[in-house]
Amino acid sequence: MSSEEESVDQTPPTCGLLGLLLKNRRPTGAVNEVWPDLFVGNAATARNKTLLQNLGITHVVNAADGPQHIDTGPRFYRDADIQYHGVEAADCIDFDLSPFFSGTADFIHGALSQKGKVLVHCARGISRSGTLVLAFLMIKEGLTLEEAVELVCRSRNILPNTGFLNQLCQLDSALRRRKM
Template sequence: MSTQDVGYKTPPICDLLTLLLKNRRPSGAYNEVWPDIYISDVTTAKDKTLLRHLGIAHVINAAHGPSHIDTGADFYSDTNIEYHGVEAPDSRDFHITPFFYPTASFIHKALSQQTRGKVLVHCARGVSRSATLVLAYLMIYEKLTVSEAIDAVCVHRNILPNAGFLQQLRQLDSNLHVQRRDAIY
């Protein structure tokens, strides 16, 4: 179903959880979940040799900050990696929505550059925060519905955004549907 369908309704959280939990298989420390977009854990994000080998040119740390995973631009200063930090706890009460568009824009610009490098989005385990930001990117720039985005990522990696993040993705889905529907009429 496309977001342009007039009868489209954002699925309830229970349906999204069903999508997230079906057909689970082992995930690695990192997985390419969309062309040139990887989701990973912190260990991968700190392995500069591996990042170079994978061709990673952009890192988004969805657990940025001293009380989370304190890598930051300084950590990558001896590389050619561009860094973007999002200081987000993995808490259902945290409002991650303000980070959707700036992070999606960072990913979009990274993938649009002539010297196109790959993008790594990570948090502690690569399951909730980083996955949420990648899903938002797919919804905003690739025009996928929340269900389509979940399906696309889950083919490559087991993810499980917390319930608060899922609710915020549902709201984004609903808002994008209205914007796209209104743009048609």
């Protein structure tokens, strides 16, 4: 294998990913569809049940779940017939979000398989939610990390913190090894 082929098959460094994430940024709204029937948004979107119904949202992933964060939970959505998946995560570089990648990807995949529409949110819809959506695209849709970043950034500005980016790089490397 040539060194050029080898570099194509490698996870990009964090600084390269940051460059991709910061390239071609433009204003994005409170909620954006980043993959068919998969939306990334902020806390205000998640709390607006009328907007969620207008968008046809059937499932919500709260990447900032819990009383110290955005405490919506399944009871909040009970009257809206929305299924809920909570991830109690802090947006700090030393928080390990990777244990939630697989379960969240399964939840999103299950919802989309049932013709549902999913909102993944955190406080601002930038770091935690962006990370979980990238992980879903890698795990369930077979995209590389670079491909997932480029795809999501076409529709929404996301910027996972460097700790989350490192975790996504580890996931990307693991998934690439499995394909070999």
